[in-house]
Amino acid sequence: MFIKDHSSEFSVKKMCEVLKVSRSAYYEWLKRPMTNRQIEDIKLSEQIKVIFNESRQTYGHRRVKKFLKRCGIKCSNDRIRRLMKQMNLVPVHRKRFKATTNSNHSLPVAPNLLKRNFLADKPRHILVGDITYISTDEGWLYLAAVVDLFSRRVVGWALGSRMTKELVIKVLALRLE
Numbered sequence: 001m002f003i004k005d006h007s008s009e010f011s012v013k014k015m016c017e018v019l020k021v022s023r024s025a026y027y028e029w030l031k032r033p034m035t036n037r038q039i040e041d042i043k044l045s046e047q048i049k050v051i052f053n054e055s056r057q058t059y060g061h062r063r064v065k066k067f068l069k070r071c072g073i074k075c076s077n078d079r080i081r082r083l084m085k086q087m088n089l090v091p092v093h094r095k096r097f098k099a100t101t102n103s104n105h106s107l108p109v110a111p112n113l114l115k116r117n118f119l120a121d122k123p124r125h126i127l128v129g130d131i132t133y134i135s136t137d138e139g140w141l142y143l144a145a146v147v148d149l150f151s152r153r154v155v156g157w158a159l160g161s162r163m164t165k166e167l168v169i170k171v172l173a174l175r176l177e
Contacts, residue, residue, distance in 0.1 A: 002015070003015045003016065003021070004030065012026065044073070044075060044080075044083060045083050045086070045087060047068065048064055048068075048080060048083055049087060051064050051067050051068070052064065052084070052089045052091075055091075056092075057089075057092050058092055058093070058094060060084075061077050061081040061084055064084070095135065098133065114128075119149070120150035123148060123151060124148060124155075125149075125150060126148075126149040126150070127155070129144065129145060129146045129168070129171065129172070130144070130147075131163060131167070140161070141160075141161065142160045142162065142163040142167060143158075144157065144159075144168050144170070145171065146172065156171050157171060158170040158171040
């Protein structure tokens with residue numbers, strides 16, 4: 001298989017020498033008709049590829065096997081894993097949703113003073129803020145920002161490893177200096 005796949009890059013003679021395979025055996029193998037198992041693998045590979053793509057490339061061999069079983073096709077995890085590896089089908093693990101807001105609390109809620117009126121007459125008259133979170137290799141990073149609605153520019157911001165009230169106080173204190 002390796003020799004056939006790489007015959008356009010390297011000479012068959014050299015690959016047979018390196019892999020310690022006689023050239024006559026290689027050419028005999030090429031002429032040999034496909035086995036039933038190989039034919040089944042090709043059909044199964046096509047089905048696996050369809051299932052994998054329909055799952056938005058998230059299904060691993062176990063979930064593919066469950067799907068095939070529901071369709072009445074029996075095969076082992078090892079066979080599915082081998083075929084997925086041959087086709088370079090590696091599932092993508094989606095990051096789970098991270099809830100950052102706790103709405104179930106008894107703390108006072110500030111009134112909505114803007115009432116969706118986002119037009120400011122002069123600079124520093126109306127300031128709004130928000131917090132967002134950014135996924136990094138080292139974990140979550142939280143960004144708090146204050147925007148002046150007159151200029152629509154960020155006028156203050158702060159970063160923190162935790163989303164706390166101190167982060168918001170820090171950005172507001174920076175802005176009011």
